[in-house]
Amino acid sequence: MSAEGRADSAEEIEVRDPVSAPDADGVPRRVTRRFPLFTRDTARPEGGGRAAPSDAPAPARQWPVLLVLGLVGVGLMITALDVFRAGTLVIGAALLTGAVLRWLLPSVGMLAVRSRFTDIVTYGVLGLVIVLLALMAQPDPLLKVPFLKDALHFTVEN
Numbered sequence: 001m002s003a004e005g006r007a008d009s010a011e012e013i014e015v016r017d018p019v020s021a022p023d024a025d026g027v028p029r030r031v032t033r034r035f036p037l038f039t040r041d042t043a044r045p046e047g048g049g050r051a052a053p054s055d056a057p058a059p060a061r062q063w064p065v066l067l068v069l070g071l072v073g074v075g076l077m078i079t080a081l082d083v084f085r086a087g088t089l090v091i092g093a094a095l096l097t098g099a100v101l102r103w104l105l106p107s108v109g110m111l112a113v114r115s116r117f118t119d120i121v122t123y124g125v126l127g128l129v130i131v132l133l134a135l136m137a138q139p140d141p142l143l144k145v146p147f148l149k150d151a152l153h154f155t156v157e158n
Contacts, residue, residue: 051109062109068098085142088134095127 050061071094079087135143
């Protein structure tokens with residue numbers, strides 16, 4: 001390539017700084033790894049695809065989220081029938097099931113909300129808290145926390 005040819009190609013694409021690159025039209029655009037000031041789009045969560053093949057009916061493609069929602073519905077129905085502890089245990093177990101499904105399955109459909117780690121932690125912590133609170137519910141708690149009574153008396157007395 002001659003010096004004249006190189007000069008023409010240099011005039012076509014002007015690189016302003018080391019982090020700029022030409023776009024499809026050849027106009028230099030700044031390419032940076034910084035997050036934009038305004039988010040215009042969101043990334044699909046990992047595992048957010050279909051949980052079954054595309055030729056399966058719609059409910060079958062989203063079976064993980066339907067399983068979790070079904071268990072939560074059963075727990076709410078049990079709670080409405082005045083069996084509070086059993087109903088809330090089922091709801092907590094449903095969320096823990098969601099955490100396990102998110103951890104084990106590569107594609108969980110609409111059960112994937114954020115990253116795998118965030119979903120597992122969120123479902124797991126919420127499920128565990130609901131189960132523990134159900135076990136500590138009065139009257140006749142199945143799980144007794146020794147310092148809880150002292151903490152309650154301390155806050156009421158002072």
